[in-house]
Amino acid sequence: MNRLQTTLLTAVAPAMWGTTYIVTTEMLPAGHPLFASLMRALPAGLIAILLVRALPTGSWWWKSAVLGMLNIGAFFPLLFVAAYNLPGGVAAILGAAQPLVVAMLVVIVLHEPLSAWRLSWGLVGIIGVALVVLRSTATLDTLGVGAGLLSAISMGFGVTLTKKWGRPSGVPAMGLVGWQLTAGGLLLLPITLLFEGVPPSIDSTAFAGYLWLGLIGGLVTYTLWFSGIARLPVASVAVLGLLSPLVAAALGALLLGQVLGAIQLAGLLLALAAIVAGQITPSKKPPTTTKTNIDQPALVAAKRRRTS
16 A cells, blocks of 8 residues: 555544534534543444454553553543533634644654654644634633643644554554553543433434444544554644544535635635645755865865976
8 A cells, every 4th residue: 555545544534533523513412521432432442352352462551551541531531621612613723733742742752853844834734724613703711722732732642652652563453443442431431420421311313423433433533543653654644633623614514504705715725735745754955065075185186287
C-alpha cells in the first residue's frame, strides 16, 4: 500500500468522528456524556480483544493503560464536557489545536527538528476551522475552554506516544485498539456509575446511536487511525483531525438545515489546504559548498605556475 492510499484510509477515521456531534444530539439521551463515552469505548474494546485473541504482555500492560487513558479515558469525557459547555464552533476550534500540540511534542518526545512548515499550516488549519464553525454569538466558559484545551493535549500526547512505542511484533492494529478502548472504558466505568449513571430509557434510536459510536466511531476508525500512525509521519496524521469539524459542519448543513455562507466556504478551503499541506514533508536543502572554496588551493597553485 502506497502513502496516498494509507493517508486516505487514515483520513476515514476523523471523517467518521465528524458524525459524533449529530449522532449525540439527534439520537442519544441528553445529559449523559460519560455514559456515551463509556458505550463508545468498553464494548468495542472487548469485541476487539475477542476477535484478535491477544492480551498485552510485559511493559505493554502499563503502556496500554497510559495510551488508553490519553486517547480514550481522558479524551472522550473532556471532549464531551467541552461540547456541552461551549458552542460547537468554539469546541471545534480548541480541538483543531491538536496538530500544533503534536508539532511541538514530536520535538520533545521523538526528538525531531521543529518544523515551521507544520506549525504554519497548523495555524492556517485553525483559522479555517474557525471561519467554518465560529459564530459571532459564541460565548466562552472557563470549564469548557479548559476541557477543550486538555482534550487536544491529551490526544496529542496519546498520538505521539503511540508513534514512539509502536506496537508489539505480531499484534495487529486492532489488538492495540482493543487494549486501549478497554483500558479507557474500564477507567470510565466507575466514574460514569458514580457521577452520572445509566439513562432512564434507551430506545431503538439511542441503541443505534451507541452502536454507531462504538463499532464505527470506536473500533473501525481507531483501527484505521493507529494503522496510519504506524506508517505515516505523526504530524501528518494529526492534521487529518481537522476533517472532523469540517464533516460535522457539512452534516449540519445537509441534515439540519444549517447555512454555510461565503465565509464558511472560504474557511473550508483553507482547512482543506492545511490538511493537504500537512501531508507534504519539505525536502531538506543539502549544505552548499561553493566551487570557489573547493578549488581555491588549485587555483592558487596554477597561478603560481603561470607567474614562475
